[in-house]
Amino acid sequence: MNFDEIAGEYQTLILEGCDGVGKSTLTERLSTHHGFAVVHSPRTPDHLDLASRYRSILAGTGRILFDRRFTSELVYGPLHRGQPRINWSQAIDLAESVIERSGVLVHLTAPPAVIRRRLLSRDGEAVSQEEVSALVNGDERVFSTLADYTHVLTLDTTTLELPSTG
Numbered sequence: 001m002n003f004d005e006i007a008g009e010y011q012t013l014i015l016e017g018c019d020g021v022g023k024s025t026l027t028e029r030l031s032t033h034h035g036f037a038v039v040h041s042p043r044t045p046d047h048l049d050l051a052s053r054y055r056s057i058l059a060g061t062g063r064i065l066f067d068r069r070f071t072s073e074l075v076y077g078p079l080h081r082g083q084p085r086i087n088w089s090q091a092i093d094l095a096e097s098v099i100e101r102s103g104v105l106v107h108l109t110a111p112p113a114v115i116r117r118r119l120l121s122r123d124g125e126a127v128s129q130e131e132v133s134a135l136v137n138g139d140e141r142v143f144s145t146l147a148d149y150t151h152v153l154t155l156d157t158t159t160l161e162l163p164s165t166g
Contacts, residue, residue, distance in 0.1 A: 040067050070094060
């Protein structure tokens with residue numbers, strides 16, 4: 001299934017994957033060509049309830065595309081803060097809300113070496129190969145678990161043409 005088919009089939013897309021995998025590039029393409037309203041998820045202050053914020057967005061209408069933060073909190077939270085700001089029960093509830101909106105979780109991935117090269121090319125710097133591998137492995141664990149509760153599409157972005165959004 002290609003991204004044009006995905007965009008035609010679903011009303012809600014959650015693009016997830018570690019930095020450098022191609023989320024923003026694909027977000028730009030899908031919003032421009034398929035009319036999705038993009039929800040960029042900047043860091044939510046620690047005192048705010050993250051799950052409620054996402055529930056509120058998912059309660060809206062229209063075509064919505066999340067550019068990260070929904071499930072990545074389960075990966076980045078433990079690695080960067082020692083714990084996530086949403087728990088598994090909340091993540092499963094949010095994933096089910098995506099399905100209710102005719103949506104899908106899209107797990108974007110690529111080999112760690114490819115992701116690190118992209119980060120170096122884009123930013124001039126990158127985290128270590130070990131950290132990129134930990135993020136990729138964390139994503140795989142999260143999506144493997146969520147696939148038991150909701151529809152997950154996993155796409156390796158090394159096989160996709162990803163023109164730069166910059």
